[in-house]
Amino acid sequence: MATLSAASASQQHAADVNVLVRRQRSLWGDALYRLKRNRAAMAGLAVVLVAAVLAILAPVIAPYDPIRQDTPNSLMEPFWGNPKFTLQQYPLGSDQLGRDILSRLIWSARISLVVGFVPVTLVFLIGATVGMAAGFYGRWVDNLLMRLVDVIYAFPDLLFLIIIMATLRGTILGNLLGGLVLMFVAIAVVGWVGMARLVRGQVLSLKEKEFVEAARATGATNRRIMFRHLFPNTLAPIIVSVAFGVPSAILAEATLSFLGIGIKPPTPTWGVMINEGFVVFSTTPWPVLLPAFCISLVMLAFTFLGDGLRDALDPRQRAR
Amino acid sequence: MPELLEVKDLHTQFFTRDGVVRAVDGVSFELAAGETLGIVGESGCGKSVTALSLMRLIPQPPGRITKGEILFDGQDVLKMDDDEVRGIRGNRVAMIFQDPMTSLNPVLTISRQVSEALELHLRMDRTESRKRTVELLELVGIPSAKSRLDDYPHQFSGGMRQRVMIAMALSCNPKLILADEPTTALDVTIQAQILDLLKNLAREFRTAFILITHDLGVVAGMTQRIHVMYGGKIVEKADTGELFANPKHPYTWGLLRSIPRLDETRREKLRPIEGLPPDLIALPPGCRFAARCQYKRDVCTEKEPELVSIPNAKADHEARCWGTQAGGWLVDVDYRTDTTVFATAKADA
Numbered sequence: 001m002a003t004l005s006a007a008s009a010s011q012q013h014a015a016d017v018n019v020l021v022r023r024q025r026s027l028w029g030d031a032l033y034r035l036k037r038n039r040a041a042m043a044g045l046a047v048v049l050v051a052a053v054l055a056i057l058a059p060v061i062a063p064y065d066p067i068r069q070d071t072p073n074s075l076m077e078p079f080w081g082n083p084k085f086t087l088q089q090y091p092l093g094s095d096q097l098g099r100d101i102l103s104r105l106i107w108s109a110r111i112s113l114v115v116g117f118v119p120v121t122l123v124f125l126i127g128a129t130v131g132m133a134a135g136f137y138g139r140w141v142d143n144l145l146m147r148l149v150d151v152i153y154a155f156p157d158l159l160f161l162i163i164i165m166a167t168l169r170g171t172i173l174g175n176l177l178g179g180l181v182l183m184f185v186a187i188a189v190v191g192w193v194g195m196a197r198l199v200r201g202q203v204l205s206l207k208e209k210e211f212v213e214a215a216r217a218t219g220a221t222n223r224r225i226m227f228r229h230l231f232p233n234t235l236a237p238i239i240v241s242v243a244f245g246v247p248s249a250i251l252a253e254a255t256l257s258f259l260g261i262g263i264k265p266p267t268p269t270w271g272v273m274i275n276e277g278f279v280v281f282s283t284t285p286w287p288v289l290l291p292a293f294c295i296s297l298v299m300l301a302f303t304f305l306g307d308g309l310r311d312a313l314d315p316r317q318r319a320r
Numbered sequence: 321m322p323e324l325l326e327v328k329d330l331h332t333q334f335f336t337r338d339g340v341v342r343a344v345d346g347v348s349f350e351l352a353a354g355e356t357l358g359i360v361g362e363s364g365c366g367k368s369v370t371a372l373s374l375m376r377l378i379p380q381p382p383g384r385i386t387k388g389e390i391l392f393d394g395q396d397v398l399k400m401d402d403d404e405v406r407g408i409r410g411n412r413v414a415m416i417f418q419d420p421m422t423s424l425n426p427v428l429t430i431s432r433q434v435s436e437a438l439e440l441h442l443r444m445d446r447t448e449s450r451k452r453t454v455e456l457l458e459l460v461g462i463p464s465a466k467s468r469l470d471d472y473p474h475q476f477s478g479g480m481r482q483r484v485m486i487a488m489a490l491s492c493n494p495k496l497i498l499a500d501e502p503t504t505a506l507d508v509t510i511q512a513q514i515l516d517l518l519k520n521l522a523r524e525f526r527t528a529f530i531l532i533t534h535d536l537g538v539v540a541g542m543t544q545r546i547h548v549m550y551g552g553k554i555v556e557k558a559d560t561g562e563l564f565a566n567p568k569h570p571y572t573w574g575l576l577r578s579i580p581r582l583d584e585t586r587r588e589k590l591r592p593i594e595g596l597p598p599d600l601i602a603l604p605p606g607c608r609f610a611a612r613c614q615y616k617r618d619v620c621t622e623k624e625p626e627l628v629s630i631p632n633a634k635a636d637h638e639a640r641c642w643g644t645q646a647g648g649w650l651v652d653v654d655y656r657t658d659t660t661v662f663a664t665a666k667a668d669a
Contacts, residue, residue, distance in 0.1 A: 211424055218410030218437045219406040219440050219441060220406075
């Protein structure tokens, strides 16, 4: 009885101060809520987080130095293989130089994630700026920037990447951090055009909205309108595009390294491992299959996450 | 008393592929501090373009103010550089837009949007501007304003959003507020509330007010004077009471006839004005309303009348019509009892 009256009293109080008794949700809170209910996206996120933890803690977790050679024990099979060719100290086997595959896979996660995120950040910075400027100012600015975008867009991505990597490999830029810096630049140069087009399209439609006129009527400058009013409105598609950009960058790195023009050995990356394992593929497939599996898993995880983000940020597009 | 706003011979044109659209074609008017003015006319007659021109918000290209002066507090807005104009916008002249659903940014919180002008013009910091925002929101009648500061526009109803827009307009204590169809997007009960709020606030702060609408009913209780626009020109200027009691332009008659009335017997149908407003690219040589006017004579299609004082009316009552000028054939016609309209309607049937 007492609790009942207390409850009604608190209800009465709420009505008195005219507080709506409901959970407040912001735009982003809403999106997060929807993302959390998406199992595939959460699984993807889990895989990404595990990979990130492995990458960050690689020096602690990896049992061996990834480039330590143990030639007498080369080409060992993983623990589920033929017991004659397995060694307890190398649970996932070793490659033709006797390097521990498990350690190499863990260290490779570092490169892959860095290659996934750094170029995408560059892509975001360049693409969003160019797209915003082109869409907002229009006219000759738009024409100039978009023709440049068209030129790059017309080139096949992979061919462009190969050309950049192959020609600049010998230069100072190509030797920084074992070719990593050149890789960032190459992926960013090829990738920013998509982001620029996306942002430009968004800005073109947004700048005609009444709230932009209202902002102008309050005396906001062009810069303020762009950064404060337009940019946050383009964020949702940008986030989705970034989420899909990460796996494609990882794949690009793997492809280039597999072709032998990516990251320079002995730095371990999944692409480099596939490249090196290829020569012994007929003897034992595991030096190729294990890194390939890692690439697939991480790509799948990012794709699930990207799908989930898209559904969460724009529920109208979801066909149900 | 010096005028707050003086518009002289304003011409705003849009240069399109089909030709030059003369959206505002020689509009002049004055507004004293604290005065309220209604600009009335149907869609596409240049009301909104006039308002946007006052703040130099005409999209350029294709639009351009080709001629005229806009003196605000004695300064010509058209001669200012961009920084000076920005200093006026939202600060001394504020604007309320038609559709509160789209004129608030969906991804910014209410407090950030209301405090924008405060931060821009009054250089307030975050804490100050939030405090002032609460005051403003309370002023426009938003309940428990403090707890709603960090809400997003989609959490507000249409009427509430228009209140937020009004709070934004009032934030820097402007001398002039331009309200472009502020209640058109709202339902009727809310319309009355918003109009009341606007009226009271304008009176309280002695803010001059230009209310742009197509609805004579809206301006009736709100403004001191009314200007009726047609085809980019002002066709009639009068005090509000005078305009309703003694309108002197056939277009105004048409507008008044198309309002349903509660105080008259239901013996007649509403009489809409037949036809469409003139094409602003290819304007007719004579009176712009001639094509739709039941009283037109040859002179109407040949020469354009001037905006002049009218006999049988108050001194400051002006109209742009050959018929109602001194010596015209409509001087003694009372549109309420006139039968010409019914005659043509019968002839049509």
